[in-house]
Amino acid sequence: MATLIPAWIDGKLTPVEKLQAHVQGLRHKAVSVFLLDGDNVLIQRRALSKYHTPGLWANTCCTHPEWGEVSVDCANRRLDEELGITGVALDHRGQVEYRADVGGGMIEHEVVDVFVGRATADLSVRPNPDEVMAHRWISLPTLRSEVVRTPEQFTPWLKIYLADHQDQIFNGAT
Numbered sequence: 001m002a003t004l005i006p007a008w009i010d011g012k013l014t015p016v017e018k019l020q021a022h023v024q025g026l027r028h029k030a031v032s033v034f035l036l037d038g039d040n041v042l043i044q045r046r047a048l049s050k051y052h053t054p055g056l057w058a059n060t061c062c063t064h065p066e067w068g069e070v071s072v073d074c075a076n077r078r079l080d081e082e083l084g085i086t087g088v089a090l091d092h093r094g095q096v097e098y099r100a101d102v103g104g105g106m107i108e109h110e111v112v113d114v115f116v117g118r119a120t121a122d123l124s125v126r127p128n129p130d131e132v133m134a135h136r137w138i139s140l141p142t143l144r145s146e147v148v149r150t151p152e153q154f155t156p157w158l159k160i161y162l163a164d165h166q167d168q169i170f171n172g173a174t
Contacts (some may be wrong), residue, residue, distance in 0.1 A: 001129070005029060005064040015067040022052065025107030031075045032062040032112050032157070034169055035088060035119045037137060038135070041170075044083065044127070045134040046155070052102040055133065058155040063110075071113040083135065084126025090115040096165045100156035108157065113168055140170060 004015040008029035019114050021028045035042040044061065048054045061082045065074035072090060079085040093114040100108050138146075147154050149161055161169055 003064070004067040006067055019051070020062055022106040022108065024100070025057070025109050027097075027109045027111060028064065028114040029071070030062065030064050030108075030110040031071050031078065031115065032161070033060045033075050033079055033090065033115045033117065035060045035085070035123070036170070037119055037121050040121065041140060042083075042125070042135060042137055043143065043158075044047060044132045045131060047131050048107060048135045049130060051077055052104055052106050052108075053118075053155045056155045057153055058158050059161065060117075061083045062157065066174075072115065072169075073172075075113070075115045077107045082128055083132040084128070085119075085123065088117040088123075092116045093168055093171070095127050096161070096168065098157060098160045098164075102156060110158075114165070115167060116171075155173075 002017040005018050005021060005028055006013050007016040007021045008025040009026065016026060023046055040059045044058050045057050046054055061072060061078045063078040065071055072092065073094065075090055093116050095111055097111045102108050124133055134138055144162060147159055151159060
């Protein structure tokens with residue numbers, strides 16, 4: 001069964017198949033989560049089986065709410081499904097909107113509810129290999145430096161978050 005996500009068609013929020021939203025570049029809802037430990041952020045490398053941006057480093061987790069799903073519930077669900085993480089309180093940091101080519105003829109045109117959680121580096125992480133091939137804690141200065149040196153290793157949206165929405169997301173982290 002195809003996953004239906006909320007997308008805008010003719011100005012009205014409508015359930016649309018996720019792949020269709022990306023192929024047509026439809027503006028749609030999304031969720032991004034960043035877990036922080038001081039100035040360190042937990043990032044993940046997307047599994048090679050992902051249908052777009054496989055093998056690239058991304059924020060802690062990101063996804064699309066299913067039709068009718070509340071964003072914070074979606075964020076918590078995907079933290080568990082992708083990384084086996086539960087019980088972290090998430091703070092809503094507002095929305096950001098971006099449009100990015102993610103390859104394979106697909107466009108992410110997302111209206112993203114951004115959530116930040118505080119955790120520690122000893123947090124139990126149990127990645128789902130169908131979703132995540134690696135994860136690591138990295139300081140924000142090191143992450144910024146790596147994105148500049150090797151931008152091809154990072155998802156378009158992570159580069160956009162760092163370039164355009166740093167203060168909103170990392171408020172207080174260096």
